[in-house]
Amino acid sequence: MDRFLQTFFNPVVMAQYTPDIIAGVWVTLQIAAAVIVAGILGGLALACLRSYRIRALNFFIICYADIFRALPPLVVILILYFGFPSIGIQLSGPMVLFIVLAATLAAFAEEIFWAGFSSVEKGQWEAGIATGLGFTRTLAYVALPQAVRLAIPPLVNRVLAITKMTALGSAIGVSEILSSATTAQSFSGSATPLTMSVVAYLVIFLPMVVVARWLESRTAWKKR
Amino acid sequence: MDIFIDQFFNIEIMRKSLPLLLTGLWMTLQLCSAVILLGLIGGLFVALGNMSERRWLRFISIAYTDLFRALPPLVLLIFIYAGLPFAGINISPFAAVVIAFLLNNSSYYAEVYRAGLISVAKGQWEAAQSTGLSPTQTLIHVVLPQAMRNVLPDLLSNTVEVVKLTSLASVISLSELLYNAGMARSVTYNASPLVLAALFYLVLLWPLVRLVSHFQRRLAA
Amino acid sequence: MANRPMLEIVSLEKRFGPNTILKKIDLKVAEGELVFVIGPSGSGKSTMLRCCNRLEEPTSGDIIVDGRNIMAGTRRDLDRMRLQIGMVFQGFHLYPHMTVLKNVTLAQRKALKRTKAEADARAIDMLEQVGMAHKADAYPGELSGGQQQRVAIARSLALDPKVMLFDEPTSALDPELVGSVLKVMKDLKSKGMTMVVVSHEMGFARETADRVVFMDGGVVVEQGTPDEIFGAPKAERTRAFLSRVSG
Ligand SMILES: Nc1ncnc2c1ncn2[C@@H]1O[C@H](COP(=O)(O)OP(=O)(O)OP(=O)(O)O)[C@@H](O)[C@H]1O
Ligand SMILES: [Mg+2]
Numbered sequence: 017m018d019r020f021l022q023t024f025f026n027p028v029v030m031a032q033y034t035p036d037i038i039a040g041v042w043v044t045l046q047i048a049a050a051v052i053v054a055g056i057l058g059g060l061a062l063a064c065l066r067s068y069r070i071r072a073l074n075f076f077i078i079c080y081a082d083i084f085r086a087l088p089p090l091v092v093i094l095i096l097y098f099g100f101p102s103i104g105i106q107l108s109g110p111m112v113l114f115i116v117l118a119a120t121l122a123a124f125a126e127e128i129f130w131a132g133f134s135s136v137e138k139g140q141w142e143a144g145i146a147t148g149l150g151f152t153r154t155l156a157y158v159a160l161p162q163a164v165r166l167a168i169p170p171l172v173n174r175v176l177a178i179t180k181m182t183a184l185g186s187a188i189g190v191s192e193i194l195s196s197a198t199t200a201q202s203f204s205g206s207a208t209p210l211t212m213s214v215v216a217y218l219v220i221f222l223p224m225v226v227v228a229r230w231l232e233s234r235t236a237w238k239k240r
Numbered sequence: 241m242d243i244f245i246d247q248f249f250n251i252e253i254m255r256k257s258l259p260l261l262l263t264g265l266w267m268t269l270q271l272c273s274a275v276i277l278l279g280l281i282g283g284l285f286v287a288l289g290n291m292s293e294r295r296w297l298r299f300i301s302i303a304y305t306d307l308f309r310a311l312p313p314l315v316l317l318i319f320i321y322a323g324l325p326f327a328g329i330n331i332s333p334f335a336a337v338v339i340a341f342l343l344n345n346s347s348y349y350a351e352v353y354r355a356g357l358i359s360v361a362k363g364q365w366e367a368a369q370s371t372g373l374s375p376t377q378t379l380i381h382v383v384l385p386q387a388m389r390n391v392l393p394d395l396l397s398n399t400v401e402v403v404k405l406t407s408l409a410s411v412i413s414l415s416e417l418l419y420n421a422g423m424a425r426s427v428t429y430n431a432s433p434l435v436l437a438a439l440f441y442l443v444l445l446w447p448l449v450r451l452v453s454h455f456q457r458r459l460a461a
Numbered sequence: 462m463a464n465r466p467m468l469e470i471v472s473l474e475k476r477f478g479p480n481t482i483l484k485k486i487d488l489k490v491a492e493g494e495l496v497f498v499i500g501p502s503g504s505g506k507s508t509m510l511r512c513c514n515r516l517e518e519p520t521s522g523d524i525i526v527d528g529r530n531i532m533a534g535t536r537r538d539l540d541r542m543r544l545q546i547g548m549v550f551q552g553f554h555l556y557p558h559m560t561v562l563k564n565v566t567l568a569q570r571k572a573l574k575r576t577k578a579e580a581d582a583r584a585i586d587m588l589e590q591v592g593m594a595h596k597a598d599a600y601p602g603e604l605s606g607g608q609q610q611r612v613a614i615a616r617s618l619a620l621d622p623k624v625m626l627f628d629e630p631t632s633a634l635d636p637e638l639v640g641s642v643l644k645v646m647k648d649l650k651s652k653g654m655t656m657v658v659v660s661h662e663m664g665f666a667r668e669t670a671d672r673v674v675f676m677d678g679g680v681v682v683e684q685g686t687p688d689e690i691f692g693a694p695k696a697e698r699t700r701a702f703l704s705r706v707s708g
Binding site for chain 2: 019020023024082083085086087088089090091092094095098099102103127131134176177180181182183184186187193194197198201206207210211213214217218221222224225226228229232
């Protein structure tokens with residue numbers, strides 16, 4: 017038991033590497049926030065565009081959403097990070113991570129918002145149009161608020177899953193929590209930094225999981 | 241444009257790296273079968289614990305799902321693969337991947353099952369048991385089939401996520417599809433093998449993603 | 462009724478794929494007139510109403526509201542002209558995420574660009590007219606069907622339409638709630654509103670309608686005063702339909 021504690025909860029190592037881990041937390045939070053904002057707004061914009069039912073445009077939106085839902089983000093990250101410099105486009109690690117995760121979240125968010133739009137009754141659209149609001153204002157004032165309400169629980173789950181992927185940054189040298197921890201682990205020769213990263217992630221994401229659970233139980237309740 | 245094609249869609253390099261990628265694909269498929277199968281079974285038990293009448297069992301299974309939904313799978317994987325040897329436990333990369341993703345995915349599958357089980361009306365339990373079926377028989381023959389049908393899109397989209405997840409195994413040098421593609425890239429200094437790997441994932445997953453959208457639309461209608 | 466026509470439907474044709482649903486319909490509704498439309502299911506009554514504000518795009522023909530053709534002009538013009546055509550649906554279609562007051566003020570503010578004060582005042586007026594002012598702060602989900610339908614009528618009225626179209630406004634209501642909605646419609650008629658009503662409430666038609674139109678198979682088969690149509694229908698199809706609905 018003592019050895020176990022020394023390996024995974026060594027206080028000396030903890031004290032030494034806490035600043036590094038905290039710096040990593042900060043990087044993770046910044047990238048996560050940027051991804052959430054860009055991804056949700058991007059997905060919402062795509063879903064709104066899609067509701068205009070312009071055929072050529074919708075074809076591209078659907079392909080985009082399908083591809084980014086089907087591709088593992090790590091593959092895209094590696095292509096951007098290692099492939100793009102050879103055609104003269106240098107992107108920093110954090111930038112690649114942000115672009116790929118935001119694009120992935122946008123794809124999922126588009127599908128979620130679109131499902132929300134699709135379940136708004138046709139009569140709601142007709143009522144808006146018949147009262148002279150026109151398509152765009154009916155979209156904005158009538159359909160959108162109803163779609164967003166439906167979209168929130170699945171969206172929170174997806175946001176959670178994708179912001180967790182900021183850990184993939186460790187594969188391309190972004191100094192977020194996980195890479196700070198693995199670096200510290202190899203310097204210190206102790207597993208304690210890994211424990212610290214686990215704790216850091218739990219502190220960040222456990223509240224989100226609890227919120228997601230609460231949102232889901234609320235909507236499940238309403239259905240009955 | 242030429243340089244773009246040369247760097248990302250270089251047929252010659254793709255052809256040369258194909259055998260390596262195919263062995264990687266085989267490993268990916270093995271990983272997927274192991275994680276999906278175990279995840280589906282493990283998730284069911286966690287979900288049943290979640291719906292149990294015993295409070296401590298409910299507590300444990302909720303703690304389990306929330307814990308492993310909060311941890312990034314890569315962190316879990318690194319912790320198991322790089323951390324456990326410090327405690328004198330050495331495991332193969334394959335086992336580390338399966339264990340890490342099983343912990344992660346059984347939690348997600350459990351949530352899907354739970355939603356499905358809730359969606360089946362209580363009357364179904366009562367009706368089945370009043371005809372003399374045991375609780376286990378009721379579960380297997382009456383409740384689960386309905387539950388699975390109700391959450392088919394979520395079950396499917398979760399399975400898509402598992403397949404994508406296996407690409408993380410490349411980080412601990414397990415030679416699956418992405419790892420081998422990365423190897424080919426570093427030997428050729430050309431991103432085409434990575435693009436080819438992406439195409440493999442697309443071929444594998446695009447139909448499933450389409451299917452998920454299709455089911456969702458049908459359920460919404 | 463020698464009044465000028467408020468709504469003119471001119472050789473309106475509507476096809477869905479190979480099926481011709483409306484076959485060169487002509488109908489003139491004078492200012493202040495209430496035209497009551499009856500006909501068997503699938504005869505094209507709803508489609509005709511929905512073509513009047515282009516919720517359904519006519520295949521050919523013209524729709525003229527107060528002298529202006531809504532088939533001509535830009536999209537912008539269309540939205541402006543839709544303001545002059547009130548429409549009440551069988552399913553109410555109130556916005557569930559807004560209070561009653563917000564439901565009635567939304568288009569006033571966003572399409573007519575009225576100020577909040579103007580829109581609120583007008584909304585309260587209209588809600589009073591339909592007897593729903595006391596529920597201004599309620600959400601549609603908290604109201605009975607009859608109450609919802611009266612709010613929906615107020616929502617259209619608040620835009621000062623020149624014509625009101627009703628598509629089976631009471632068909633989704635419990636029998637005891639039908640009366641309150643019909644009463645509102647009767648008030649509206651007595652205030653001089655031009656109305657086209659598709660409905661099965663024959664009693665209401667006898668009392669209030671100026672003219673009854675019988676449609677079948679996408680054409681107007683017969684029209685006349687309520688007494689003529691209900692008392693002495695000329696066409697065989699009209700007689701058959703009326704004997705079926707009166708049981
Ligand atoms: N969007 C559409 N696409 C194809 N056919 C349609 C569409 N809308 C209506 N129809 C067809 O047009 C015909 C007339 O429909 P409409 O709803 O106008 O009839 P109605 O007289 O209002 O009948 P009801 O009394 O049942 O409301 C029907 O045969 C219907 O199937
Ligand atoms: Mg109809």
